[in-house]
Amino acid sequence: MIKIQDLRKSYGKVEVLKGISTTIQKGEIIAIIGPSGSGKSTFLRCINLLETPTSGHIWVNEAEVTNPKVNIMKVREQVGMVFQQFNLFPHMTVLENITYAPIMVKGTSKKDAELHGRELLKKVGLSEKEGEHPVRLSGGQKQRVAIARALAMSPEMMLFDEPTSALDPEMVKEVLEVIKSLALTGMTMAIVTHEMGFAREVADRVLFLDDGQLVEDAPPAEFFSSPKSKRAQDFLEKIL
Amino acid sequence: MNLDFTQIVSSIPYILQGIGVTLKIVGVAALIGFTIGILLALCKIGRFKGLKWFADIYTSIFRGTPLILQLLLIYYGTPQLFDIKVTAYTAAVLAFGFNSGAYISEIIRAGILAVDKGQLEASMALGIPYKKMMKDIVLPQALKNILPALMNEFITLTKESAIVTVIGVTDIMRRAYIVGGNTYRYFESLIFAGVIYYLMVIVLTLIGKAVERRMRRSD
Ligand SMILES: Nc1ncnc2c1ncn2[C@@H]1O[C@H](COP(=O)(O)OP(=O)(O)OP(=O)(O)O)[C@@H](O)[C@H]1O
Ligand SMILES: [Mg+2]
Numbered sequence: 001m002i003k004i005q006d007l008r009k010s011y012g013k014v015e016v017l018k019g020i021s022t023t024i025q026k027g028e029i030i031a032i033i034g035p036s037g038s039g040k041s042t043f044l045r046c047i048n049l050l051e052t053p054t055s056g057h058i059w060v061n062e063a064e065v066t067n068p069k070v071n072i073m074k075v076r077e078q079v080g081m082v083f084q085q086f087n088l089f090p091h092m093t094v095l096e097n098i099t100y101a102p103i104m105v106k107g108t109s110k111k112d113a114e115l116h117g118r119e120l121l122k123k124v125g126l127s128e129k130e131g132e133h134p135v136r137l138s139g140g141q142k143q144r145v146a147i148a149r150a151l152a153m154s155p156e157m158m159l160f161d162e163p164t165s166a167l168d169p170e171m172v173k174e175v176l177e178v179i180k181s182l183a184l185t186g187m188t189m190a191i192v193t194h195e196m197g198f199a200r201e202v203a204d205r206v207l208f209l210d211d212g213q214l215v216e217d218a219p220p221a222e223f224f225s226s227p228k229s230k231r232a233q234d235f236l237e238k239i240l
Numbered sequence: 241m242n243l244d245f246t247q248i249v250s251s252i253p254y255i256l257q258g259i260g261v262t263l264k265i266v267g268v269a270a271l272i273g274f275t276i277g278i279l280l281a282l283c284k285i286g287r288f289k290g291l292k293w294f295a296d297i298y299t300s301i302f303r304g305t306p307l308i309l310q311l312l313l314i315y316y317g318t319p320q321l322f323d324i325k326v327t328a329y330t331a332a333v334l335a336f337g338f339n340s341g342a343y344i345s346e347i348i349r350a351g352i353l354a355v356d357k358g359q360l361e362a363s364m365a366l367g368i369p370y371k372k373m374m375k376d377i378v379l380p381q382a383l384k385n386i387l388p389a390l391m392n393e394f395i396t397l398t399k400e401s402a403i404v405t406v407i408g409v410t411d412i413m414r415r416a417y418i419v420g421g422n423t424y425r426y427f428e429s430l431i432f433a434g435v436i437y438y439l440m441v442i443v444l445t446l447i448g449k450a451v452e453r454r455m456r457r458s459d
Contacts, residue, residue: 050365079365081362087356089362100376105372
């Protein structure tokens with residue numbers, strides 16, 4: 001569970017998150033959408049403290065990550081993150097990318113980590129690539145490895161920041177399929193996306209952000225068919 | 241023109257023995273320099289203001305004064321301050337190590353900063369502690385960026401090491417100078433020393449290129 005209370009973030013004088021409150025229940029799948037620059041990434045990155053909130057409170061399960069006394073490293077082990085630019089470790093093989101953190105952070109034995117890693121590679125359909133370096137992979141393959149890498153820590157929840165935005169169109173589907181199959185396992189997920197069809201199909205709730213504010217929070221059927229706010233109506237009109 | 245290389249032939253083995261002396265100074269100094277360089281670079285990019293200051297001042301002083309002055313200060317100056325005797329070899333190794341540490345720290349700092357920020361974010365998101373992230377994720381990638389510059393520094397060190405002659409270390413340079421004095425064949429023996437330095441630099445260059453090619457292949 002993730003609970004967010006009056007989250008604010010400023011860069012210098014510019015406030016990019018203007019007091020956001022919401023709760024993501026265990027097993028819930030949240031799609032976060034909104035115009036470019038509306039604060040979606042910043043919102044997501046505050047949850048695992050890649051950005052430090054200016055004020056407000058965030059709890060991940062029992063731990064308040066905004067409390068400086070809480071060990072954020074422990075919290076990050078439970079929260080997987082997938083980035084638009086993949087951010088795989090280029091000097092490691094695919095399997096090493098996946099097993100590094102479990103071995104070095106959790107103290108898993110190499111053997112167990114590799115076993116689990118191979119299982120995950122199979123799940124994302126890349127078993128035959130375990131010995132390759134990331135440069136040899138297509139964008140879609142890289143992103144699937146990145147998802148496997150995050151899952152290798154056995155996180156309780158996953159954050160996705162536009163996981164398909166850097167991909168060629170023909171590769172979007174393979175990555176979305178992997179995320180969908182993950183959704184079926186009951187994983188708690190927050191996904192920033194521009195893929196409206198995907199959001200409508202997979203999400204339990206849509207959060208619509210505009211100008212640093214949480215403007216709408218509704219189930220996808222409701223949000224896409226009858227958005228309440230003018231801003232959401234304008235946004236949907238533009239992209240659909 | 242009065243040139244006769246045969247006059248120094250019997251002294252060639254003596255001069256060649258200087259290669260070992262030079263290599264020992266350069267090798268140990270490079271190790272010291274590399275270690276200091278990494279530590280200073282980590283201070284420079286780290287969060288602690290005090291360490292950052294120290295590293296910046298260190299770099300500024302060692303880059304801002306002549307190497308030969310640093311060498312003479314360590315050799316003649318330290319015994320005056322503390323009651324210890326510094327051998328010429330130790331003084332040479334320390335002066336070159338401290339000095340190249342300043343240059344190498346700048347090379348490494350730039351190399352670390354050139355590593356994609358996404359790598360840090362991915363590491364943090366996985367809960368990888370700072371030290372491990374630096375050691376296993378950032379530095380290996382930074383090393384690739386800095387290898388050419390590092391090799392340059394190593395080559396410079398090899399050539400500049402000739403100034404240890406002034407404190408009496410019998411390196412290639414000093415030996416050539418001595419042979420020149422004994423045989424009155426300065427030109428021949430100095431040219432010979434020059435050829436040795438040049439060949440050493442060429443070999444280092446080739447090694448550097450080979451290592452670079454190898455690293456590039458690994459990704
Ligand atoms: N490090 C930073 N320094 C200053 N301003 C920043 C920084 N990061 C983001 N911003 C600003 O904060 C605002 C929100 O950025 P954010 O990346 O969260 O938007 P976004 O909704 O994810 O946009 P996009 O759809 O383009 O990814 C933007 O105006 C951006 O310019
Ligand atoms: Mg974004």
